[in-house]
Amino acid sequence: MSADEVVRVLDALDAHGAPVVVGGGWGVDALVGHQTREHSDLDLWLSAEAFEPFVVAVGELGIDRLSAWPGDRPWNFVVGDGGLLRLDLHLVEPVDDVDLHHGSAIGGVRFPRAALEGSGSVGGRVVRCESLAWSQRWHQGYPPRDVDRHDVTRLCDLAGLPVPHGYELDG
Template sequence: MSHYAMSAEDALALLERLHAHGVDACVGGGWSVDALLGKQTRDHSDLDLWVPAVHLDPLFVAFGEAGVDRIFPWPGDRPWNFVLHDGVGLRVDLHLYEALADGSLHYGSVVDGAAFPAEALAGHGFIAGTAVRCESAEWAVRCHTGYPARDVDRHDVPLLCRKFEIPLPESFEP
């Protein structure tokens, strides 16, 4: 298996390509944490993106042009969450959502999905000095909890909590 590494330059190039195709992408995951912090604090194996499901067609076109056009099967993949890669080093973890009539966003299946506030994806930060839309700090902390913490979570969550004065979740206390 190839080692995947998503540099700031690669992430920004993919975001620019998506923007050129009218895709409203919001940075999630580890790159969202670093965007909120305003600097890269660790290496990233992928770029997590929140994208409206209605933008999937132009997303495929944009990523096809960049060679990020292969599905990377992973346990737990669903139609609203799967990984695309280029077979070399670029990997994008997609999180597709739908806007609901009340202004909230829906993620997941009709049977087992969840609605969340649009403000969750209204954060702003910087990747390598370039402004990007990303998860809000509160949402990023929430997305890094609810499962057994990994080393990257133990790195990311305390940094966000300190900078944004968010109480450290119990599971992250020493």
């Protein structure tokens, strides 16, 4: 997925009143300020109340498929156009003036709104993205893939922190 595609998606969502926060690998690249690797999808955080305008906007972009992936849930799933445009959607709901909730009522995760108050840029466009500290946190705690090692290294460089054990880049 190219930076131009990310900008096109974000512009369409904004035009329909579906504000999102960029997460995952594109969120890392937004914090860095330029693309550092290839991306197969675009992770987006969306308030559940903005789901209807989101559906309208992505429908106009040609996204008409829900792709079932292992672990998908009603609050986290992938939609796409059957080609290169894939969005990994993470729905959140406000708990109070400070926190957000992601997940089921029983096993969900509560985290501060500040986690989604980062700012960066993709393709020259200013975007809302995960904060540096929370992006680091969400890229850990599971067996890392090569892209996770890459992203965590970029985040640690930004924060001036050492790369955690197991996230070192080979070579």
